[in-house]
Amino acid sequence: MEKKLNNPCTAMFAIPKKTKVITTDINIAKEKLIKNGVIAIPTETVYGLAGNALNEEAVKKIFDLKERPLHNPLIVHIKSTDELSKVALDIPPLAKKLATHFWPGSLTLVLKKHSKIPNIVTSGHDTVAVRVPNHPLTLALLNQLDFPLAAPSANPFGCVSPTTSKHVQDYFNNDIEVILDGGSCEKGIESTIIGFENDQPVLYRFGALSIEELEKVVGPIRLNTLENKNPKAPGMLSKHYAPKTPIYLTNNVQELIKSFKGKRIGLLVFRTKIIKPEIVHQEVLAANGNLHEAAAKLYQSIHFLDRLELDVIIAEKFPNESLGITINDRLERASKSK
Numbered sequence: 001m002e003k004k005l006n007n008p009c010t011a012m013f014a015i016p017k018k019t020k021v022i023t024t025d026i027n028i029a030k031e032k033l034i035k036n037g038v039i040a041i042p043t044e045t046v047y048g049l050a051g052n053a054l055n056e057e058a059v060k061k062i063f064d065l066k067e068r069p070l071h072n073p074l075i076v077h078i079k080s081t082d083e084l085s086k087v088a089l090d091i092p093p094l095a096k097k098l099a100t101h102f103w104p105g106s107l108t109l110v111l112k113k114h115s116k117i118p119n120i121v122t123s124g125h126d127t128v129a130v131r132v133p134n135h136p137l138t139l140a141l142l143n144q145l146d147f148p149l150a151a152p153s154a155n156p157f158g159c160v161s162p163t164t165s166k167h168v169q170d171y172f173n174n175d176i177e178v179i180l181d182g183g184s185c186e187k188g189i190e191s192t193i194i195g196f197e198n199d200q201p202v203l204y205r206f207g208a209l210s211i212e213e214l215e216k217v218v219g220p221i222r223l224n225t226l227e228n229k230n231p232k233a234p235g236m237l238s239k240h241y242a243p244k245t246p247i248y249l250t251n252n253v254q255e256l257i258k259s260f261k262g263k264r265i266g267l268l269v270f271r272t273k274i275i276k277p278e279i280v281h282q283e284v285l286a287a288n289g290n291l292h293e294a295a296a297k298l299y300q301s302i303h304f305l306d307r308l309e310l311d312v313i314i315a316e317k318f319p320n321e322s323l324g325i326t327i328n329d330r331l332e333r334a335s336k337s338k
Contacts, residue, residue: 009159009244020177022165026141029180033145038062040154040168041141042182043133045106045191045208046161046299047168048077048151049176053087056118059150063120065175068157071230072237073123074150075108075191076130079142087114087130087148092199094218101217104134106187106208110195110233121150129233131191137182152234153190160243160306160334163188163299188296189326193233194221204233206326208295225329241299242334243306247313249328249335256314263311268301268331270294270316281308291323298327302334 021028032039036058038051049066051058053076063070076087081099084091088111095109113128122128130148133139142149153161154168154176162168165181192207194214201221203211215221226238245266250256257265257276267274267282271289274282283301285294305313315331318324 009156009242020174022169022179022181024137024181026137026144026180029141029178030144032178033058033141033149036061037177038065039178039180040162040165040172040176041135041138041149041151041180042165042185043077043135043138043151044186045133045189046163046185047154047165047179048075048133048149049154050077050149050151053077053121053148053150054116054118055147056120059118059120062150062152065172066152066155066157068152070120071123072157073125073129073231073234074121074152075234076117076121076128077133077138077142077149077151078130079139079145079148080104080132083148084111084130085114087117088112088128089114092196094199094201095194095196097218098194098201098214099132102209102214103132104139105132106134106191107131107214108191108193108205108207108233110193110204123230125232127195127232129193135182135185137180141180158240158242160241160302161190161299163303167299167303184300186296188299189323189330190235192326193235195224195232197222204231205235206329207235208323208326210322210326212322238333240333241330243302243313245306245310245313247302247315247331247335249315249317249331251317253314253316260312260314264309266305266308266310266313268298268305268313268315270318280310281305291318291321291327294318295323295327298330 187208192209193205
Protein backbone atom coordinates (compact mmCIF):
# COMPACT_ATOMS: atom_id res chain seq x y z
CA MET A 1 0.00 0.00 0.00
CA GLU A 2 1.40 3.37 -0.97
CA LYS A 3 1.97 5.94 1.71
CA LYS A 4 -0.82 8.50 2.00
CA LEU A 5 -0.17 12.21 1.89
CA ASN A 6 -0.63 14.42 4.95
CA ASN A 7 -3.77 15.94 3.47
CA PRO A 8 -5.82 13.00 2.15
CA CYS A 9 -7.95 15.28 -0.02
CA THR A 10 -4.86 16.15 -2.08
CA ALA A 11 -3.96 12.52 -2.76
CA MET A 12 -5.87 12.36 -6.02
CA PHE A 13 -3.66 15.07 -7.48
CA ALA A 14 -0.31 13.52 -6.60
CA ILE A 15 -0.41 9.75 -7.08
CA PRO A 16 -1.24 7.81 -10.27
CA LYS A 17 -4.38 5.78 -9.63
CA LYS A 18 -5.23 2.23 -10.64
CA THR A 19 -8.10 0.38 -9.01
CA LYS A 20 -7.89 -3.35 -9.67
CA VAL A 21 -11.51 -3.85 -10.81
CA ILE A 22 -14.16 -1.36 -11.85
CA THR A 23 -17.22 -3.37 -12.79
CA THR A 24 -21.00 -3.62 -13.01
CA ASP A 25 -20.87 -7.33 -12.09
CA ILE A 26 -22.44 -7.78 -8.66
CA ASN A 27 -21.01 -11.29 -8.43
CA ILE A 28 -17.47 -9.89 -8.27
CA ALA A 29 -18.59 -7.45 -5.58
CA LYS A 30 -20.40 -10.20 -3.66
CA GLU A 31 -17.35 -12.47 -3.65
CA LYS A 32 -15.17 -9.71 -2.19
CA LEU A 33 -17.71 -8.85 0.52
CA ILE A 34 -18.20 -12.47 1.56
CA LYS A 35 -14.44 -12.61 2.21
CA ASN A 36 -14.81 -9.58 4.51
CA GLY A 37 -13.27 -7.24 1.97
CA VAL A 38 -14.22 -3.61 1.39
CA ILE A 39 -15.59 -2.35 -1.92
CA ALA A 40 -17.13 0.86 -3.28
CA ILE A 41 -20.83 0.81 -4.11
CA PRO A 42 -23.11 3.31 -5.86
CA THR A 43 -26.21 4.73 -4.24
CA GLU A 44 -28.61 7.41 -5.39
CA THR A 45 -26.93 9.83 -2.95
CA VAL A 46 -23.14 9.30 -3.10
CA TYR A 47 -20.78 6.33 -3.50
CA GLY A 48 -20.21 4.31 -0.34
CA LEU A 49 -17.26 2.36 1.05
CA ALA A 50 -18.96 -0.91 1.95
CA GLY A 51 -18.25 -3.97 4.05
CA ASN A 52 -20.14 -6.60 6.04
CA ALA A 53 -21.84 -4.64 8.82
CA LEU A 54 -21.89 -7.71 11.07
CA ASN A 55 -18.15 -8.35 10.82
CA GLU A 56 -15.87 -6.22 13.00
CA GLU A 57 -12.84 -6.94 10.83
CA ALA A 58 -14.55 -5.61 7.71
CA VAL A 59 -15.89 -2.55 9.52
CA LYS A 60 -12.45 -1.75 10.96
CA LYS A 61 -11.05 -1.83 7.41
CA ILE A 62 -13.58 0.84 6.43
CA PHE A 63 -12.50 3.13 9.27
CA ASP A 64 -8.83 2.54 8.42
CA LEU A 65 -9.24 3.19 4.69
CA LYS A 66 -11.14 6.43 5.28
CA GLU A 67 -8.90 7.44 8.20
CA ARG A 68 -12.21 8.11 9.91
CA PRO A 69 -12.30 8.64 13.69
CA LEU A 70 -13.90 5.74 15.51
CA HIS A 71 -16.29 8.08 17.34
CA ASN A 72 -18.08 8.88 14.04
CA PRO A 73 -20.72 6.15 13.40
CA LEU A 74 -21.50 4.46 10.10
CA ILE A 75 -24.76 3.91 8.20
CA VAL A 76 -26.02 0.35 7.78
CA HIS A 77 -27.63 -0.40 4.41
CA ILE A 78 -30.34 -3.05 4.22
CA LYS A 79 -32.20 -4.57 1.25
CA SER A 80 -35.79 -3.68 2.26
CA THR A 81 -38.01 -2.37 5.05
CA ASP A 82 -38.74 -6.00 5.94
CA GLU A 83 -35.14 -6.31 7.13
CA LEU A 84 -35.36 -3.38 9.57
CA SER A 85 -36.22 -5.53 12.59
CA LYS A 86 -32.99 -7.50 12.01
CA VAL A 87 -30.82 -4.46 12.75
CA ALA A 88 -33.04 -2.27 14.97
CA LEU A 89 -35.36 -2.67 17.96
CA ASP A 90 -38.28 -0.76 19.52
CA ILE A 91 -39.04 1.04 16.26
CA PRO A 92 -41.31 4.07 16.86
CA PRO A 93 -44.53 4.26 14.82
CA LEU A 94 -43.37 7.45 13.08
CA ALA A 95 -40.14 5.70 12.07
CA LYS A 96 -42.16 2.92 10.45
CA LYS A 97 -44.27 5.53 8.68
CA LEU A 98 -41.19 7.30 7.30
CA ALA A 99 -39.62 4.01 6.21
CA THR A 100 -42.78 2.92 4.43
CA HIS A 101 -43.08 6.27 2.65
CA PHE A 102 -39.45 6.99 1.69
CA TRP A 103 -37.61 3.65 1.34
CA PRO A 104 -35.86 2.77 -0.86
CA GLY A 105 -34.55 6.32 -0.76
CA SER A 106 -32.41 9.07 0.67
CA LEU A 107 -33.54 8.80 4.28
CA THR A 108 -31.49 7.38 7.14
CA LEU A 109 -33.20 6.51 10.44
CA VAL A 110 -31.35 6.38 13.76
CA LEU A 111 -32.97 3.69 15.91
CA LYS A 112 -32.19 1.51 18.91
CA LYS A 113 -29.70 -1.06 17.66
CA HIS A 114 -30.06 -4.83 17.55
CA SER A 115 -27.45 -6.68 19.62
CA LYS A 116 -26.01 -8.30 16.47
CA ILE A 117 -24.74 -4.90 15.24
CA PRO A 118 -21.12 -4.50 16.44
CA ASN A 119 -20.39 -1.50 18.65
CA ILE A 120 -17.70 -0.33 16.22
CA VAL A 121 -20.44 0.39 13.64
CA THR A 122 -22.33 2.66 16.03
CA SER A 123 -19.28 4.17 17.77
CA GLY A 124 -20.48 2.72 21.04
CA HIS A 125 -23.96 4.25 20.87
CA ASP A 126 -27.00 2.11 21.58
CA THR A 127 -28.51 3.36 18.32
CA VAL A 128 -27.82 2.45 14.70
CA ALA A 129 -28.20 4.55 11.55
CA VAL A 130 -29.94 2.53 8.82
CA ARG A 131 -31.46 3.00 5.36
CA VAL A 132 -32.50 1.20 2.17
CA PRO A 133 -30.55 2.74 -0.75
CA ASN A 134 -32.34 3.43 -4.02
CA HIS A 135 -29.88 2.24 -6.65
CA PRO A 136 -30.62 -0.84 -8.78
CA LEU A 137 -27.08 -2.27 -8.70
CA THR A 138 -26.67 -1.95 -4.96
CA LEU A 139 -30.16 -3.26 -4.25
CA ALA A 140 -29.41 -6.25 -6.48
CA LEU A 141 -26.17 -6.80 -4.56
CA LEU A 142 -27.88 -6.54 -1.16
CA ASN A 143 -30.44 -9.11 -2.30
CA GLN A 144 -27.59 -11.54 -2.99
CA LEU A 145 -26.14 -11.14 0.52
CA ASP A 146 -27.25 -12.56 3.87
CA PHE A 147 -25.83 -9.59 5.77
CA PRO A 148 -26.33 -5.80 5.66
CA LEU A 149 -23.59 -3.40 4.53
CA ALA A 150 -21.94 -0.69 6.58
CA ALA A 151 -21.18 2.04 4.06
CA PRO A 152 -20.04 5.60 4.76
CA SER A 153 -19.17 7.80 1.78
CA ALA A 154 -16.24 6.48 -0.29
CA ASN A 155 -13.78 9.28 0.38
CA PRO A 156 -11.04 10.05 2.88
CA PHE A 157 -12.50 11.49 6.06
CA GLY A 158 -13.43 15.16 5.75
CA CYS A 159 -13.12 15.32 1.97
CA VAL A 160 -15.77 15.95 -0.68
CA SER A 161 -18.04 12.94 -1.17
CA PRO A 162 -17.74 11.04 -4.49
CA THR A 163 -20.61 10.95 -6.96
CA THR A 164 -18.88 8.89 -9.71
CA SER A 165 -16.68 5.81 -9.74
CA LYS A 166 -13.86 8.03 -11.05
CA HIS A 167 -14.00 10.16 -7.91
CA VAL A 168 -13.62 7.00 -5.82
CA GLN A 169 -10.75 5.72 -7.96
CA ASP A 170 -8.96 9.07 -7.70
CA TYR A 171 -9.12 8.97 -3.92
CA PHE A 172 -8.09 5.42 -3.14
CA ASN A 173 -5.51 4.07 -5.60
CA ASN A 174 -5.12 0.29 -5.02
CA ASP A 175 -6.57 0.45 -1.50
CA ILE A 176 -9.95 -0.62 -2.92
CA GLU A 177 -9.87 -3.71 -5.11
CA VAL A 178 -13.44 -3.44 -6.45
CA ILE A 179 -15.58 -0.45 -7.41
CA LEU A 180 -19.12 -1.31 -8.44
CA ASP A 181 -19.79 1.26 -11.15
CA GLY A 182 -23.33 2.60 -11.13
CA GLY A 183 -22.73 5.80 -13.08
CA SER A 184 -23.30 9.28 -11.67
CA CYS A 185 -25.36 9.46 -8.48
CA GLU A 186 -28.86 10.78 -9.14
CA LYS A 187 -29.24 12.86 -5.95
CA GLY A 188 -25.55 13.73 -5.60
CA ILE A 189 -25.72 14.59 -1.89
CA GLU A 190 -25.93 12.47 1.25
CA SER A 191 -29.09 11.12 2.85
CA THR A 192 -31.15 13.05 5.35
CA ILE A 193 -30.77 11.61 8.86
CA ILE A 194 -33.68 11.45 11.33
CA GLY A 195 -33.46 10.17 14.90
CA PHE A 196 -36.12 9.83 17.56
CA GLU A 197 -36.33 11.23 21.08
CA ASN A 198 -39.39 10.21 23.09
CA ASP A 199 -40.59 8.65 19.83
CA GLN A 200 -40.65 12.07 18.14
CA PRO A 201 -38.52 12.78 15.03
CA VAL A 202 -35.33 14.85 15.30
CA LEU A 203 -33.27 15.89 12.28
CA TYR A 204 -29.54 15.16 12.75
CA ARG A 205 -28.35 15.89 9.20
CA PHE A 206 -29.85 17.83 6.31
CA GLY A 207 -29.73 15.78 3.14
CA ALA A 208 -31.24 14.88 -0.22
CA LEU A 209 -34.76 14.76 1.24
CA SER A 210 -35.88 18.21 2.38
CA ILE A 211 -37.35 18.67 5.84
CA GLU A 212 -40.52 19.97 4.16
CA GLU A 213 -41.00 16.63 2.38
CA LEU A 214 -40.57 14.74 5.65
CA GLU A 215 -42.87 17.00 7.65
CA LYS A 216 -45.67 16.39 5.15
CA VAL A 217 -45.62 12.77 6.36
CA VAL A 218 -44.94 13.03 10.11
CA GLY A 219 -45.55 16.64 11.12
CA PRO A 220 -43.04 18.99 12.84
CA ILE A 221 -39.44 17.78 13.14
CA ARG A 222 -37.06 19.25 15.71
CA LEU A 223 -33.51 20.14 14.59
CA ASN A 224 -30.29 18.95 16.23
CA THR A 225 -27.66 19.12 13.48
CA LEU A 226 -24.36 19.99 15.14
CA GLU A 227 -22.52 17.86 17.65
CA ASN A 228 -18.73 17.75 17.65
CA LYS A 229 -17.37 15.42 20.31
CA ASN A 230 -19.64 12.41 20.22
CA PRO A 231 -21.98 12.60 17.19
CA LYS A 232 -25.12 10.49 17.19
CA ALA A 233 -25.02 10.22 13.40
CA PRO A 234 -22.65 10.76 10.46
CA GLY A 235 -22.17 14.24 9.00
CA MET A 236 -22.65 16.15 12.24
CA LEU A 237 -19.09 17.42 12.63
CA SER A 238 -18.64 21.17 12.15
CA LYS A 239 -15.88 20.76 9.52
CA HIS A 240 -16.47 18.25 6.75
CA TYR A 241 -16.99 17.82 2.98
CA ALA A 242 -13.99 20.07 2.17
CA PRO A 243 -11.93 20.20 -1.07
CA LYS A 244 -8.18 20.84 -1.02
CA THR A 245 -8.78 24.34 -2.42
CA PRO A 246 -9.96 26.83 0.25
CA ILE A 247 -13.67 27.52 -0.19
CA TYR A 248 -15.52 30.59 1.08
CA LEU A 249 -19.29 30.96 1.38
CA THR A 250 -20.86 34.38 0.95
CA ASN A 251 -24.07 36.29 0.26
CA ASN A 252 -22.09 38.75 -1.87
CA VAL A 253 -19.83 37.02 -4.39
CA GLN A 254 -18.83 40.19 -6.24
CA GLU A 255 -17.70 41.90 -3.04
CA LEU A 256 -15.68 38.89 -1.84
CA ILE A 257 -13.89 38.66 -5.20
CA LYS A 258 -12.27 42.01 -4.33
CA SER A 259 -10.61 40.39 -1.29
CA PHE A 260 -8.60 38.02 -3.50
CA LYS A 261 -6.92 40.43 -5.89
CA GLY A 262 -4.29 38.69 -8.03
CA LYS A 263 -5.55 35.22 -7.10
CA ARG A 264 -6.85 32.43 -9.34
CA ILE A 265 -10.54 32.36 -8.44
CA GLY A 266 -13.21 29.75 -9.12
CA LEU A 267 -16.90 30.36 -8.51
CA LEU A 268 -19.76 28.12 -7.46
CA VAL A 269 -23.02 29.99 -8.09
CA PHE A 270 -26.72 29.16 -8.08
CA ARG A 271 -28.32 30.66 -11.19
CA THR A 272 -26.43 33.61 -12.64
CA LYS A 273 -22.97 33.69 -14.17
CA ILE A 274 -20.67 36.50 -13.02
CA ILE A 275 -18.36 38.14 -15.56
CA LYS A 276 -15.05 39.18 -14.00
CA PRO A 277 -11.50 38.85 -15.41
CA GLU A 278 -10.25 37.35 -12.14
CA ILE A 279 -12.47 34.29 -12.55
CA VAL A 280 -10.66 31.27 -13.99
CA HIS A 281 -13.79 29.11 -14.11
CA GLN A 282 -17.26 29.05 -12.62
CA GLU A 283 -19.90 26.39 -12.15
CA VAL A 284 -23.56 27.45 -12.41
CA LEU A 285 -25.50 24.78 -10.54
CA ALA A 286 -29.03 25.50 -11.78
CA ALA A 287 -29.70 28.34 -14.21
CA ASN A 288 -33.38 27.36 -14.07
CA GLY A 289 -33.49 27.77 -10.27
CA ASN A 290 -34.20 24.10 -9.58
CA LEU A 291 -32.71 23.30 -6.15
CA HIS A 292 -32.84 19.53 -6.75
CA GLU A 293 -30.71 20.00 -9.86
CA ALA A 294 -28.32 22.23 -7.92
CA ALA A 295 -27.93 19.66 -5.14
CA ALA A 296 -27.27 16.88 -7.67
CA LYS A 297 -24.47 18.91 -9.28
CA LEU A 298 -22.89 20.30 -6.09
CA TYR A 299 -20.15 17.76 -5.34
CA GLN A 300 -19.41 17.06 -9.00
CA SER A 301 -18.83 20.80 -9.51
CA ILE A 302 -16.60 21.08 -6.43
CA HIS A 303 -14.53 18.10 -7.61
CA PHE A 304 -14.11 19.79 -11.00
CA LEU A 305 -13.09 23.15 -9.53
CA ASP A 306 -10.69 21.44 -7.15
CA ARG A 307 -8.70 20.07 -10.10
CA LEU A 308 -7.99 23.50 -11.62
CA GLU A 309 -5.16 24.52 -9.26
CA LEU A 310 -7.12 27.54 -8.07
CA ASP A 311 -6.12 29.71 -5.13
CA VAL A 312 -9.68 29.97 -3.87
CA ILE A 313 -13.24 28.85 -4.56
CA ILE A 314 -15.99 31.36 -3.76
CA ALA A 315 -19.44 29.82 -3.25
CA GLU A 316 -22.69 31.73 -3.37
CA LYS A 317 -25.08 31.16 -0.49
CA PHE A 318 -28.32 29.51 -1.62
CA PRO A 319 -31.92 30.38 -0.75
CA ASN A 320 -32.54 29.10 2.76
CA GLU A 321 -35.40 26.80 1.79
CA SER A 322 -35.93 23.19 0.72
CA LEU A 323 -32.67 21.69 -0.59
CA GLY A 324 -31.05 25.13 -0.46
CA ILE A 325 -30.75 24.49 3.30
CA THR A 326 -28.88 21.23 2.60
CA ILE A 327 -26.55 22.88 0.07
CA ASN A 328 -25.77 25.71 2.50
CA ASP A 329 -25.13 23.17 5.27
CA ARG A 330 -22.54 21.33 3.15
CA LEU A 331 -20.88 24.57 1.99
CA GLU A 332 -20.73 25.94 5.55
CA ARG A 333 -19.07 22.77 6.84
CA ALA A 334 -16.58 22.86 3.94
CA SER A 335 -15.80 26.55 4.09
CA LYS A 336 -13.26 28.81 5.76
CA SER A 337 -14.23 32.09 7.42
CA LYS A 338 -13.32 35.40 5.78
